[in-house]
Amino acid sequence: MQDIIRIPTFVLIDGNDADGRGQNALAEFSGREEFDVTPVVWHDGLSTLEDKRRATVAIIATISDSDPGFVLICDDSHRFTPAYTAAGLLASIRAAQEAGADVLTGGANSFVNAIRIAEYLYWVERFKGFQFTVYFRKLFGVIVNADTDRKDEVKFLMHPFISVQQGQDSAFRHSEEKLTSLSRLKEHFQTTSSVSDITAGDYEGVSIPTYVINLPERHERRQHILQQFAGRDEFDLTIVPACSHQIGAVGLWQSIRKILEIALDNDEDDVIIICEDDHEFTDNYSKEKLFRNILEARRQGANLLIGGIGNFKQVIPVTNERCWIDVFWATQFLVIFRDDFRYILDQQFDDTVTADDFLSEILTHKMVFFPFISVQKDFGYSDISQRTVVREVPDTFEKCEIRIKKSLHIHHQQDFVFPL
Template sequence: MIKKMDRIDVYVINRVNRTDRKASIISEFLNKKELQMILVQAIENPIGAVGLWQTIYNIVGQANKENMDHVVICEDDHIFTHNYSAINLQKAVYNAIQLQADVLLGGISWFTNCYPVGKNLYWVEKFSGLQFAVIFKKFYSKILNTNFQLGDSADYKISSLSDKIYFIHPFISIQRDFGYSDVTAKNNSKDKVEKLFKDSSILVEATKEVKSFYKKKIEKQVKPLTFSNFDHISITTYIINSNDCTNVLSRIHSQFEGRTEFDIRMISLCEHNNPEKAYLITLKKIIQQATEEEEDVIIICDEDHLFTTSYSRSCLIRYIIEAHQLDTKILCGGIDDFETAIPITRDRFWIRTFKSSSFVVLYQSVFNLILRQQISDNHTIECFYRELTSNKMVMFPFISQREGFDGENSERKHNSNEFLSSRLTKIYQIAESSDKSLRS
């Protein structure tokens, strides 16, 4: 049972020279009897992000000394939305405590991944937007012991310190657009902040809708599929070759040796001074050929593709058929990076967008979309696939990776199979804990 909420102290950070912000934030709390606003003078620093962190550090340090169960920190550009109420905040704090949250946010302007874990409550991976944050006691030490470096920002730093961050949606807090930012230079333009929160909210709703859409489709599949009679299947597989080097050709052929489920066709990468455009022109050429041959499904592989230890013929066929039943148009065997992933089954995620993939299954339903899509000079592979369709999935664990993708350079480490897999695993764990259908 949720007990009546005592009056909550809210520590509002304000720079002494920002009188416009001070007047704005005072007006926000005038009729909020359940909240006691305490103005905190921001620590001045030539780098706004550093000054903000130092101020947060001091507030959390004081909360730690006083053994407070949680502390609410607010920035002076915060405004309450019409969705705010004392009871909504109280319920969210209570539910966050049940989830052993480190941080609860009133609203966010950007995020990488989120997942609904309860009514009006979402888990979030990485975010921006600290204008209204509840920080819980068990997280104090993380903030007090972390090393905040030049180039860091408070919201990204907190994201990196915890995988137990949640936000309320519909948002109860957004930022007032003053046309400038003391912390984030890129937000120094009129209406920029308002648009960020609006776009973020739309994406949260889309995430919820995608989850609901696939859950209903799966529930309608009464009979489970059996895969005992697919030994004869051989899928046309195009390998895009940009290098005539004998070693490269030998290596890619060795990946498919003895795998009769693939009908291999080598195709040379079309010539163009823009490698992304060259790939897309080649893709259209492949799709035109597949259309003429009335293919139902094809696979496109890059020459640096490697099968992972998770690959098996039976799994591939099952993934392809089951994904087709869910109206999937693009199914990746692995991805180089992604934005917004939602677990649909134990072994497949819906993805909003992906950077690229060395192993892509394309269904007939997407062929005409590809042929009709114009290729602009600034088109990337990521943009092209994103604009085609929202019906995209990735197999998990990955069955494909790029040769050398787990190399030593920092970009590859950040987007390595191990790093991406750990992100997807965490998203799945969060989803599984709140969605019983994923456990079956």
Template sequence: MKSISIPTYIINLKNRSDRRAHILQEFEGRDEFNATIIDAHRHEIGSIGLWNTIKVIVTQALEQEHDYILICEDDHLFTAAYSKETLQLAISEAISFDADILSGGVSWHGDGVAISDTLFWVKKFSGTQFIIVFKKFFQPILNAAFTPADTADTKITDCSDRVYFIHPFISVQKEFGYSDATDKNNGTDRVEQLFTQSAAGAEINRSIRSFYKTPLAPESVSDEQEEEDATIPVYIMNLPERTERREHILQQFEGRLEFDVTLVNACKHEIGAFGHWQSIQKIIQLAINNDDDVIIICEDDHEFTPAYSREILFKSIYTAYQQGCDYCSGGAGKFDIAVPITNNLFWTNHCLSTQFIIVFRKFFQKILDAKFDETIIGDIILSEMTGNKMIIFPYISTQKDFGYSDITAFHNSVEGIVQFMFAVSEDRLITMNKIFVSHHNQLKNMLSDTAATVLVK
């Protein structure tokens, strides 16, 4: 790999001599950077001053026809993970993925996808203390309209879906006790905490991907005939007086021979969520009595989506089982971190909604043994009970809006909120799945080309 000397522009306000001394020390002796101090533009709104400075830098880079540049803020701090070789590899990979932006470390990120041992793709991020900007993104920066409500990091992700960061982080921000761009960071150690949390989230993502790379055992997959004849027990909870819900849910399963349906009288309690959890435990006890290996617990507002198919359901169940999953959701109104495992399954650390959940036998007793009181919320406690849970993608289940909920009072106060939450959550998975599939295919092609070259030689 050729040695690099990256055009590096360091943003610094003239009166911030403490920051200038710090940042010059960070780059001292690092000949891989060709560093220039840029006088930051002053503005009563710090974020506007930062963006105007970035535009000046990009204009200069465009005129000098650089292929890429490093824009660095004066609070950047190299981590122990930094090396010239790591940065070179990350830049090379980013170029191969047609990146617009490559960050050395982010203080927050949303919906990151690990695409290699070095890089994460990210939908949104915060932290612009160390960003590589590639030539093809120079003009979009110059063309972007920037308002007082914007920040540099959010504007970048508004303009690009090709943003990546390096992990482990090679850059964080040094605490100076004040910020010229972000008022809420003044007088706190908030930035340091944010970088620590962001790095931990990325590490969880990477460790989950690594864990689920274990090859599936082919002998554990049923043959086509077994799959064709298989049925799965479905336990539907329904309050006897909710006849419109019972009629709806029975219609959902009508003619679907892959399901063995049992209606269960839901437990009634003045606190709906408490009765809901009692109903879940009642169903689990029935499953144990019936010697079931895997069941579906279904609420009476479940509704199959157009994406549902018997094939996707059974394929997801078999794969989740092979990977040691405790339970799997057919669709969730909200989740926190999600990691693509296959084209049809995402791991998640927290999963809202229990209208359609697949529960495996090894998780039955844990549900029965769970301690609970009248503050319990079923989907939250289930998420907290295990780190091995998944969501099926595309969603095969959503919730029908009956205009009321017997469990969650919030759903009664905002019309259409459930459908909105499901749509937003699935859109997040759609984006991550698209990134996962496209980068996975690109990496396979790159490896195939490399192998072919070796064979030719």
């Protein structure tokens, strides 16, 4: 019978703790022979991430070359879940190690952009929750040398979670439910994606009602957007004077509502495009790609199809030209379907509204072209004022494309790109 590998395990205990959390954490490992446990009392406190980072550095610095190629560090908030098994943990460690992991966590109270790479393992772009973390040797030097500028750590998350933080049950439960929802959504697109039977004859002579929002005094923007659509007969262009409001973001939303009301009154508008006057086509745009993706996205129940975005949290590939996203920044090129006109108009809003955040919240099936067919031209200023975060910066789209490309690379490696 093969011996169980003993995992070098360090349990961080706050030296200032008076409520017995450290002893409770150590008790979690009682009788579990797969762990070689060393308590580490940290008298500088563990109340912040920086405190835990410094403690982690101190522990990693003591690891010798003769130790296994990984170490487990827990803090005194760790508690095992009923999903924990020694075999499951060791299998996940091996799988993560083979996949080039730097870090593996047993559970997270939040995460950004998760991609399933094995039955019980997800790659994640970012996560919070370091109560049960496996660090692999390839990261040891980075940690000890305090290379805080490094942003490319390869991070993995176990699911179902085998660890939670004491007192954070609801946050961890929400994260698990989110992973389950993402898996179901992926399966939905797998069953609805099919070989496209759309041909040029399906859209020959068709032009899409396209409404461009422009403040009358922004002559340079009007000239720019007219140039973008010049010679493109697939667009039936209408310039719509933007609604004026002391808060630019509210004026934009009022303008979008005005367009939806116009389109709702026009029975022939089954699908429309709404553009801001800073929209700019990329080299990836083509008439064929536009119509094919509009028709396919609608078949799959899309509420919104976006030309290009400046940010997201979760991406799932749908085809080689289109992805599902959960939230997004930028509304310079939106394809909206008639079934959703009235629903959007019926939503209540106030002076805190921003169009991209609001549409992200109220619509479930949002898709984006990838590679992007649209970006925002930088005019050196923004008409969308008083945002919480400044989003109209020149490299926003470029950074977002890099993130999506990396995510799709992970999907390709795991054969998760769906058949076309």
